[in-house]
Amino acid sequence: MSTVDATQLAGQPDFAEKLLKDTSIRVSDGYLDAFHSHVDPVHHDTGTILFRKGDDSHFAILIAEGEIEVYDEESGNVLAIAGEGSLIGELGLISGDPRSASARTLTPLRGWTIDRAQYREFLSDRPELATLFFRKIYAQLSASYGKLRLQFVALEEADRRYHALAFLFVTMVLMINIYALVNSLILTNLKVTHQSQVMFWTSRVMEVWGAFVIWGLTVRCGLTRHDMGIRMGNLWKSVGMGLAISAVALAAMAYFRTMLYPELQGTPVIDPKLVTITVYTYIIVAPLQEWICRGVLLTAIADLMPGKTRPMSAIVITSLIFSTLHLHYSQSLAVVALVSGIVWGWLHLKYRNLAGPIVSHFILGNAATLMGVWSIWERG
Numbered sequence: 001m002s003t004v005d006a007t008q009l010a011g012q013p014d015f016a017e018k019l020l021k022d023t024s025i026r027v028s029d030g031y032l033d034a035f036h037s038h039v040d041p042v043h044h045d046t047g048t049i050l051f052r053k054g055d056d057s058h059f060a061i062l063i064a065e066g067e068i069e070v071y072d073e074e075s076g077n078v079l080a081i082a083g084e085g086s087l088i089g090e091l092g093l094i095s096g097d098p099r100s101a102s103a104r105t106l107t108p109l110r111g112w113t114i115d116r117a118q119y120r121e122f123l124s125d126r127p128e129l130a131t132l133f134f135r136k137i138y139a140q141l142s143a144s145y146g147k148l149r150l151q152f153v154a155l156e157e158a159d160r161r162y163h164a165l166a167f168l169f170v171t172m173v174l175m176i177n178i179y180a181l182v183n184s185l186i187l188t189n190l191k192v193t194h195q196s197q198v199m200f201w202t203s204r205v206m207e208v209w210g211a212f213v214i215w216g217l218t219v220r221c222g223l224t225r226h227d228m229g230i231r232m233g234n235l236w237k238s239v240g241m242g243l244a245i246s247a248v249a250l251a252a253m254a255y256f257r258t259m260l261y262p263e264l265q266g267t268p269v270i271d272p273k274l275v276t277i278t279v280y281t282y283i284i285v286a287p288l289q290e291w292i293c294r295g296v297l298l299t300a301i302a303d304l305m306p307g308k309t310r311p312m313s314a315i316v317i318t319s320l321i322f323s324t325l326h327l328h329y330s331q332s333l334a335v336v337a338l339v340s341g342i343v344w345g346w347l348h349l350k351y352r353n354l355a356g357p358i359v360s361h362f363i364l365g366n367a368a369t370l371m372g373v374w375s376i377w378e379r380g
Contacts, residue, residue, distance in 0.1 A: 015039070015112060018064055021085030023135040038118045044109040050088070052102045057092020059113045066109035073102050080144060081106065090137050093119050164221030165300045171217055172297055175210050176321060180328070182206060204281065207288055214296055221300075228295035229354035241347055242356030246363040253364075253371055261376050270370045279366050286362040287354075293322050293341065294348040294357055302349070315345035333377040340364065 016032045039062070044050070050061065053073055061068070063086050070080040070088065079101055082088050088103055093116050119133075182202075218228070225231060258264050302314035319341030326337040344357035368374040 014064055015062075018062055018085045018111075019132070019136070021136075023132060023139060035122060038122050039112040039114050041112050042110075044105045046105055046107055048105045048109070050103040050105065051099050053099050055099045057089060057096060057099055058116050060087055060089040060093050060116075060119075062087055062112045062114060064110045064112070066111070067106040068103050068109065069106050070101050070103050080147075086140060087133075087136055090133070090140070092116065093133070094137075161222050162304070165223075165304050168214075168217045168221045168223075168296070169300050169304060172214065172300070175213065176325065179206055179210065180324060204285065207285070207292070211288055211292060214292060218296060223296065223299065226352075227299055228291065229299075229348055229352055230291075230295065231353060234351035234353045235355050238347065238351040238353035238356030239359055240356075241351070242358075242360040243363075245343060245347065245356075246360045246367075249360075249364055250367055253367060253373065257371055257373055261373060263376070264372050267372055270367075271372060272370075274370050274372065274375075276369075279369055282362055282366055286365060287358045290344065290348075290354055290358045290361055293318055294345055295354050297321065298345055298348060311349050315342055315349065318345055329378050336368075336377060 019032070019035075042061070044066075050068065051057075063082060063084055065084060068082045068086075068088050069078055070082065071078050089099070091097070092099065093114065096116065226233075254269050257269070298314050298318040301317055302310055305313055307313075319338050322341040323334045323338035326334045340361075344360060347356045347360070348354060365374075368377070
């Protein structure tokens with residue numbers, strides 16, 4: 001602790017101002033002037049340890065300028081940050097109990113130390129000043145309680161959101177299993193009988209039904225449009241990256257299609273004859289699937305999982321689920337869905353905007369159809 005001569009600071013008018021801060025009590029100037037001679041003005045550099053937990057509480061500090069951090073050394077938790085006009089170590093002036101926490105300066109500090117022995121001696125026959133200190137301590141405790149109350153409310157809200165997201169995740173997993181079961185039992189048989197249109201519309205009806213249920217769940221758990229990537233922020237960055245990814249993928253598909261699938265030799269790269277209702281409805285299907293898989297499911301998993309690797313873990317888990325939902329078509333399409341799902345998941349988390357994944361999904365899905373590779377993927 002570095003002290004300066006009492007005559008340098010004790011008579012400064014801001015002592016009374018800081019001491020009376022956050023109180024409405026009136027104290028005579030004579031009492032305050034007399035109290036000046038019982039305090040020691042101090043300066044401290046940043047990072048100075050003022051006292052530690054368990055130390056004797058023989059003084060308090062009234063802050064004129066700067067900030068003090070009160071913390072628990074064992075847990076490392078910050079308990080409070082006090083600024084101009086605050087009393088630190090004030091409870092020790094009354095109780096005399098050992099320090100219940102540690103304190104250090106966050107910035108250069110100017111203030112006054114109030115010795116416990118002199119405080120008790122001086123206030124023994126001056127009830128006005130005793131009342132002042134009790135009012136000041138009460139005001140500080142009230143402010144601390146208010147902050148704790150706000151933190152408690154925030155923790156309650158976080159806990160509620162966590163349980164709601166967990167319920168959303170479990171419900172979505174059950175719905176996905178139902179979807180996969182229907183695909184396995186019904187759509188696979190329709191595929192054998194070449195009823196592709198029935199397969200297509202059955203899948204779309206299930207997706208729309210699921211979307212209504214999921215929308216209700218997102219409202220319940222407090223997921224906002226912003227959380228799910230339905231927002232204007234980073235819109236053009238997301239779209240631009242989606243287009244860039246699509247351009248690279250389209251070039252690769254055009255170059256390798258005949259190498260990977262010799263049966264496409266001699267066919268046009270883009271065949272207008274392959275345009276069906278599937279192409280037109282993809283303008284709804286692509287956004288719907290991206291909203292369910294990336295906007296809702298990926299967001300929920302990323303919020304639920306702990307650790308620094310949760311974004312990548314959420315992307316992988318969501319992509320595996322997305323891939324599984326394509327297994328009723330073929331293993332080849334499931335692999336394509338896995339790879340594309342990872343790319344679109346990364347794109348969604350990078351910009352927190354669904355526009356890029358939707359644009360890329362729409363372009364690449366329809367390109368695969370018009371290039372003839374989708375029908376090959378469907379066959380396995």
